Amino acid sequence: KRVEILSAVQDAVPTLPDVDLGVMASLDTLGQIVDYLAQQNDSATGGGTSMPTETIELDEPPVTGSTSFGRHVLRVVEVPISEPVRPLSGIRGRRVHVVDGGSGIGDALVSALTDAGIDAHLADTASADRGSSVILLTGLRDVTDADESSAINRDAFAAAQQFSRGAAGGSFVVVSALGGRFGSDACTPTAAWSAGLTGLARTAAIEWSGTTIKSIDVERGSLSPDAIAVVITTELLSGGDEREIGLALDGRRYSVRTTPVDADPGATPIGADDVIVVSGGGRGVTATTIIELARASQATFVLLGRSELVDESPTHAAAPDDAALKRVVLDEAVAAGTTLTPNELSRTVGGILAGREIRATVAEIERVGGTATYVATDITDARSVADACVATRERFGSITGVVHGAGVLADKLIVDKTTDQFDLVFDTKVLGIRNLLAATADDDLRLLCLFSSVAAHSGNTGQADYAMANEVLNKVAVAERRRRGESCIVKSLGWGPWAGGMVTPSLKSHFEAMGVELIDLDDGAQMFVDEIASRHRDQVEVLLGGGVQPSAEAQRSAVAVGA
Structure with a gap:
């Protein structure tokens, strides 16, 4: 803004x-x-007034020129410890607060760090004095179901807020238990729901200039608390400032890298007999992609969205745009003797315009050869989603595909974000896919496609909740692919920013200055169809568009908006 x-x-x-x-x-x-x-x-x-006191110092100049545009996949690579070995910045010579977070590892880690000469102590919260460091063990907590696993994300975000309110400098370390490879292969389906901690750390690395951030992912196996503590301590004292390191049981260190790979599309595997449920498909970018899939497949699409469709009055229908509608609605309120606040006026007009866009999407899907209907649904309400799926089967037959495109933003820095804002953003993505998976548990799905964001991979200023939620989607998709096998195409698409929707002309210029190329709407829609038809079915987590964002240091120089 x-x-x-x-x-x-x-x-x-x-x-x-x-x-x-x-x-x-x-x-x-x-x-x-x-x-x-x-x-x-x-x-x-040639004047000489002084600079403002609050400035952001960059560790390196902002990235300029074009980043790689297209399709990138994630690869797990082995990363040997560099010589000479170095401790993590902010561990030696500072007070280190170890937050157990219900993991049962805290005491053992404090003991191991103390034996190594570190001033470590067990802490109930992540609140830290200026210059102190925090090691957060919440991600190592034992969980038995998706609810408990998902709650780890909220607890970790709350801890990050505590840290950000008092600390500057030092280091902030999050430890997870996603199999030692950040959920890329050995992660259990239950643990996948806790995968947002990496997205949190990636965003913190952008927002907290001067603080060293590190994510450690541990393959627990049957290791005892003492053994896990030794593994973590060894990494902290010898792994340097490598930002993300997975630690396998065999002692190897891993990290995640991206590499460009073409989609290599074949024939579209979705056809006229398929019935696809789409969250968020009535409007925006998701609608654009679904129209293109309808053109290629002639399938049936049931679009789920929050907006209630209401018939427009003749006076409303005669107003062609936002400004004209506001004048009409305001005149009606004055004539009726009522007063509308600016927010009320915007909500009323926004609802009318949303209805127009949804009807236009349904009509366009029908025009290109598909079948479409819209169902007002609260994607975060399990009963609402289940009812929508029941109605879909009654009208069209078995559900064969799910596309989860719903998403909202409530951008605020970690330190400023409210619980309600976090819940709105996180639940739309995470609770939304949980409800969709539950409602289609008995359907033989041939397609499961989740709309994620490059923010999950790179972090983004003000979007810790969005990065966390989308990283959960990524790892849930990986787990679902492993569970479902070849019978179902499973993809988690990490979109870069689009040239439309929430990206205004001024933000478009801003992205261009950072070297981030925007996705043209038509190009992005074709990318989506190509990805579904790609012969690389084993490549589940894919970055599309301006796939590799600038470094955290470069992003600190901008107020960026994600996909």
Whole structure:
């Protein structure tokens, strides 16, 4: 939003000098912004006012030029310890708070670190003094079902908030139990629901300049708490600042890398007899992709969304756009003697426009040869999703595919995000796919496609909840592929930012300045169809579009919005 406002100011006052977006992201008040712009202007003309005190120091210059655009897959690679061995920054010479988080490992880790000369102690919370470090063991907690596993994400986010409110510098370490390869192969289906901790760490690495972030994933097997503590301590004291390291039982260290691989599509495996349930498919990017799949397959699509479809009055129907609708609705309220707040007016008009978009999507699917219907559904409510699936079978027959495209954003820094905002973003993705999987448990699915985001892989300013939720989707997809085998195409698509939807023209320019190429709507829709038809069915977790984001250090210089 600050970037959008600044862009408008620069359009209105073209004589203003260029400004550093990283500095703009750190300014909290209009007074600071005015002072900064004045200082920039003075600098351009030889003046000498002082810089604002709150700035973001980059460890390296922002990435410029085009990033790799297309299709990337994740590979697990072995990473030997570099010589000479180095401890993690922020471990030696600082107080280290070990948060057990219900794992039962805390005491053993404190003992192992203390024996190694580290000033470690057990802590109930992740609140830390300035310069102290925290090791969070919540991800090692034993869980018996998806509910308990998913709760690990919320507890870890709460701990990150505690840390961010008091600490600066030091290090923040999260430890998970996803099989020692970050859920890429040896993760259990239950553990996959806790996979968001890596997304949290990736976002923290962007938001917390000056703090060292590390994710450690442990293959637990039958290791005792003491043995796990030794494994973690060894990595902390010898693994340096490598940001993500998986530790296997055989002693090998692993990390995840991306590599470009073409989709190599064949014939579209979905046909006219298929019935596909699509969350979030009535509007936006998901709708664009489903229209293209309808063109290629002639299948039946049941679109689930939050918006209730209501018939428009003739006066509303005559208003062609947002501005005209607002005038009509406001005039109606005045005539009726009622008062509408700006939020109420926006909600009313937004509902009307959403209905138009949904009807247009259904009509376009029908026009290109598919069959479509829309069902108002709360994707986070198990009963609502189950009822929608029952109605689908009664009308169209067995469900053969699920596409989970629903998603919302509530961008705030970790330190500022509310519980309600976290729940809204996280539950739409994670509880949504849980409900869809439960409601189709008895269906013989041939397609399971989840819309994830590059934010899960790279982190993104203000989107810790979104990165965490999408990383859970990624690992749930991997687990589902392993469970379902060749009979079902399973994909988790980590989309980069699209040239449409929430990406405004000013943000488009901002992404381009970072070297992040946006996905054209038509190109993205074809990518989606090609991915479903890809012969690489074993490649479940795929990054599409501007797949490899700039480094965390470069992203700190921007207020970025994810896919």
